[in-house]
Amino acid sequence: MARFIFRRLVLAVVTLWLVISAAFFLIRAAPGGPFDGERRLPPAIEKNLLASYHLDEPLLAQYWRYLRMVTRGDLGPSFKQKDFTVNELIAAGLPISLGIGIAAFLFALLVGTSIGTFAALQHNTFQDRFLSGLATLGLAFPPLIVGPVLVLVFAVGLAWFPAGGHASVKHYVLPTIALSLPYIAAFARLSRVGCLEALDLPHVTTARSKGLSRRRLVFHHVLPSAFVPVLSYSGPAAAALLAGSMVVEEVFSLPGLGRYFVQGAINRDYTLVMGTVLVYAVLVLALNLLVDFLYGQLDPRVRSEMVASSD
Amino acid sequence: MRVFLPLFALWYCVNGLADIIRIGNTGEPATLDPHRYNLRLEETILNDLYLGLTTMDAAGNIVPGAALSWEVSSDGLTWTFDLRPNARWSDGEPVTASDFVYSYRRLVNPETASSLAFFMYPIKNAEAINSGTAALNSLGVSAPTTHRLRIQLEKPFPFFAERLLYPTAYPVPPHAIATHGDDWVKPGNMVTNGAFVLADWRPQGFVELVKNQYFHDASNVTLPKVRYIPIQNATTALNRYRAGELDVILDFPPGELRWLRQHMADHVRVSPLLSVMYLVFNVTEPPFDDPRVRKALALAIDRRILTEKVLKSGELVSYGLVPSMVANYPHATTQLPDIALARDLLTAAGFTQNNPLKLTLRYISGDENKRVQIAIASMWRSVGVQTSLHHTELSVHFADLRQANFQVAQAGWFGENNPEHYLELLMSDIGDVNYGRYVSPKYDRLIRQAKRTADLETRITLLKGAEIEGLRDFAVIPLYSVMIRSLVDPRILGWRTNPRNVHGVRYLHRK
Numbered sequence: 001m002a003r004f005i006f007r008r009l010v011l012a013v014v015t016l017w018l019v020i021s022a023a024f025f026l027i028r029a030a031p032g033g034p035f036d037g038e039r040r041l042p043p044a045i046e047k048n049l050l051a052s053y054h055l056d057e058p059l060l061a062q063y064w065r066y067l068r069m070v071t072r073g074d075l076g077p078s079f080k081q082k083d084f085t086v087n088e089l090i091a092a093g094l095p096i097s098l099g100i101g102i103a104a105f106l107f108a109l110l111v112g113t114s115i116g117t118f119a120a121l122q123h124n125t126f127q128d129r130f131l132s133g134l135a136t137l138g139l140a141f142p143p144l145i146v147g148p149v150l151v152l153v154f155a156v157g158l159a160w161f162p163a164g165g166h167a168s169v170k171h172y173v174l175p176t177i178a179l180s181l182p183y184i185a186a187f188a189r190l191s192r193v194g195c196l197e198a199l200d201l202p203h204v205t206t207a208r209s210k211g212l213s214r215r216r217l218v219f220h221h222v223l224p225s226a227f228v229p230v231l232s233y234s235g236p237a238a239a240a241l242l243a244g245s246m247v248v249e250e251v252f253s254l255p256g257l258g259r260y261f262v263q264g265a266i267n268r269d270y271t272l273v274m275g276t277v278l279v280y281a282v283l284v285l286a287l288n289l290l291v292d293f294l295y296g297q298l299d300p301r302v303r304s305e306m307v308a309s310s311d
Numbered sequence: 312m313r314v315f316l317p318l319f320a321l322w323y324c325v326n327g328l329a330d331i332i333r334i335g336n337t338g339e340p341a342t343l344d345p346h347r348y349n350l351r352l353e354e355t356i357l358n359d360l361y362l363g364l365t366t367m368d369a370a371g372n373i374v375p376g377a378a379l380s381w382e383v384s385s386d387g388l389t390w391t392f393d394l395r396p397n398a399r400w401s402d403g404e405p406v407t408a409s410d411f412v413y414s415y416r417r418l419v420n421p422e423t424a425s426s427l428a429f430f431m432y433p434i435k436n437a438e439a440i441n442s443g444t445a446a447l448n449s450l451g452v453s454a455p456t457t458h459r460l461r462i463q464l465e466k467p468f469p470f471f472a473e474r475l476l477y478p479t480a481y482p483v484p485p486h487a488i489a490t491h492g493d494d495w496v497k498p499g500n501m502v503t504n505g506a507f508v509l510a511d512w513r514p515q516g517f518v519e520l521v522k523n524q525y526f527h528d529a530s531n532v533t534l535p536k537v538r539y540i541p542i543q544n545a546t547t548a549l550n551r552y553r554a555g556e557l558d559v560i561l562d563f564p565p566g567e568l569r570w571l572r573q574h575m576a577d578h579v580r581v582s583p584l585l586s587v588m589y590l591v592f593n594v595t596e597p598p599f600d601d602p603r604v605r606k607a608l609a610l611a612i613d614r615r616i617l618t619e620k621v622l623k624s625g626e627l628v629s630y631g632l633v634p635s636m637v638a639n640y641p642h643a644t645t646q647l648p649d650i651a652l653a654r655d656l657l658t659a660a661g662f663t664q665n666n667p668l669k670l671t672l673r674y675i676s677g678d679e680n681k682r683v684q685i686a687i688a689s690m691w692r693s694v695g696v697q698t699s700l701h702h703t704e705l706s707v708h709f710a711d712l713r714q715a716n717f718q719v720a721q722a723g724w725f726g727e728n729n730p731e732h733y734l735e736l737l738m739s740d741i742g743d744v745n746y747g748r749y750v751s752p753k754y755d756r757l758i759r760q761a762k763r764t765a766d767l768e769t770r771i772t773l774l775k776g777a778e779i780e781g782l783r784d785f786a787v788i789p790l791y792s793v794m795i796r797s798l799v800d801p802r803i804l805g806w807r808t809n810p811r812n813v814h815g816v817r818y819l820h821r822k
Contacts, residue, residue: 031711044443045426045428052422082342083341093515252547268706
């Protein structure tokens with residue numbers, strides 16, 4: 001088991017290195033540079049600027065310099081946000097992105113699986129079709145569309161929630177809903193199908209014929225089997241929610257990591273883009289590792305594969 | 312409890328709002344170091360934090376700032392400023408002439424890597440020092456007494472008092488920089504000499520300023536706190552404004568203007584910005600090296616259709632390179648479209664129905680720009696020109712323009728109430744900001760002659776001569792002025808529309 005985790009960690013470091021390298025050379029290949037703006041820069045000033053950020057060195061030298069900095073945990077100064085280092089900006093933005101990502105994940109998981117289970121238990125009734133239809137609709141509406149609508153209705157119109165900012169818990173309600181909607185739909189569909197399949201499993205039929213109460217049947221026999229697909233989807237979903245909040249952050253003007261990523265890319269703020277890519281990559285890798293681990297804990301078959309593969 | 316909650320909310324509204332003004336700024340400042348800044352949205356905040364030698368009143372007029380008065384020598388080369396004797400930094404230290412000497416040397420020091428240092432190139436040796444070819448102490452700025460500052464210019468520059476309005480000319484606190492090094496710009500460390508001082512800065516969240524008790528005019532500053540909230544997306548800004556979370560927003564989507572005028576007319580502040588939007592030809596590339604082609608394309612454009620039918624926000628038509636808001640300048644007269652002449656010119660240049668002129672028009676991404684360029688393309692189609700449109704984001708657009716990597720492109724210039732600021736753009740030795748690489752010895756000669764002339768009237772006449780020359784060559788097609796689109800809560804008093812779009816919070820009050 002320890003060897004399995006160790007091997008996955010080595011693999012994660014190699015993946016990170018590949019991600020960093022790809023991001024480094026891709027952002028450099030993009031047209032324009034961090035000091036292009038509306039106003040002109042005389043050659044002397046441009047030279048001063050480039051020198052102070054080591055941008056006058058050959059690209060490979062800059063690449064090695066960056067790798068050395070990253071291994072020290074230093075993501076460098078931001079080229080555009082001149083008064084902050086990338087580390088400071090990420091420290092400011094990450095908690096907000098994590099907060100809304102975790103809130104949206106838990107909300108989607110809770111609401112989605114509840115809807116899915118309920119629909120499955122009411123299979124082929126009006127309620128089932130209505131909820132399944134609603135879930136499909138949820139998948140079709142991305143946060144880019146839902147966000148502004150929520151703002152117009154609940155912030156501008158009804159004034160129940162603020163339209164943007166991050167001063168209180170109330171500020172997170174609308175963004176969480178906007179972000180979680182497609183995932184509620186996905187979780188609902190997965191858990192519905194999982195439940196329907198589980199209801200036909202031999203051990204459930206046996207349990208039912210023994211005359212178990214409906215509540216006991218559902219919670220003890222149906223749901224554990226039904227939630228295996230939900231769990232395997234949870235890893236990618238959590239990663240996508242944590243990394244995918246940039247649209248929602250823009251719509252609700254939340255100062256999270258996603259905004260830095262977008263602004264950094266537009267401004268050609270090389271170090272900021274690299275830093276956010278790095279954080280996202282670490283998050284995705286860590287979550288996948290965690291889900292693999294949990295999966296093994298829940299399903300003995302996977303655990304034996306882990307042991308076998310590490311021998 | 313039910314009674315108390317609304318009461319508490321009411322108390323919060325009254326007390327929470329009375330002492331703070333929340334302004335939606337168009338983006339996140341990259342820095343609040345006045346020597347390293349680069350963006351207009353930073354100027355907005357810096358103008359509340361610092362006080363230059365000159366400053367602007369509520370209407371945007373130039374008035375004394377840190378200097379009470381100034382004198383210019385008869386040759387126009389020496390400017391002597393008498394500083395306010397009671398001026399203090401926000402920590403109580405006096406603001407002295409040597410602080411300005413320190414600051415201007417810091418600005419032009421190559422190590423500061425200031426991207427806008429060239430704003431102060433009119434000062435003697437500034438350019439040489441900034442390029443690393445002269446010693447720092449050779450800068451033409453000296454402090455004969457504690458409160459007298461003397462500035463020597465390279466050449467006469469009658470618009471110098473205006474140039475001093477930019478943050479590049481603000482003083483920075485030598486004592487705070489000595490104590491904190493590069494961290495002097497952080498809240499708690501930053502010491503300023505303006506009406507406000509930096510209290511807090513949450514990146515992408517807000518910049519919070521509080522009143523500077525040591526400001527010379529502090530008794531007239533009634534708003535004790537300002538919060539600048541960065542909102543790049545104009546629709547988000549409008550929503551947050553309508554939800555009552557902001558008192559002022561500095562931009563809203565142009566498409567909403569009609570609705571806002573109908574429903575929130577007393578909030579809408581729309582007026583022309585001191586600016587010019589124009590099309591530029593790359594004259595190094597055929598067929599745009601042919602003045603007949605440039606003239607034909609210019610004559611095919613009906614600017615009034617662009618402003619009245621496409622943009623519809625009240626933009627001012629520009630027939631010259633100098634924006635029509637620039638004062639004391641004889642502006643270029645109306646130029647009506649002439650489709651017949653445009654066709655003749657194109658035929659003379661060798662373009663016919665079977666061999667039409669095909670060109671690529673580049674513009675900056677954005678809905679408004681797109682509509683304008685589509686309109687221009689259709690005007691050109693009416694004289695048989697086939698236009699393909701190509702848009703890129705702002706930074707890429709201007710990077711390509713500076714490398715002359717275009718045929719015809721949209722460009723804009725804004726800032727000063729001084730014709731030179733705009734006419735310089737077509738000088739052959741101005742550098743890559745002459746995007747189209749236009750070269751005219753006569754134009755260059757007239758501008759250079761103007762720059763040596765101390766007498767304002769003669770100077771203007773020479774500048775006008777140059778503009779006529781440039782327009783006759785159709786190096787560029789001036790189109791219109793950009794619009795300022797703000798919403799201001801009617802309960803905020805003292806907001807005066809001005810073409811520079813500068814609104815110091817020190818002049819604002821709450822009803």
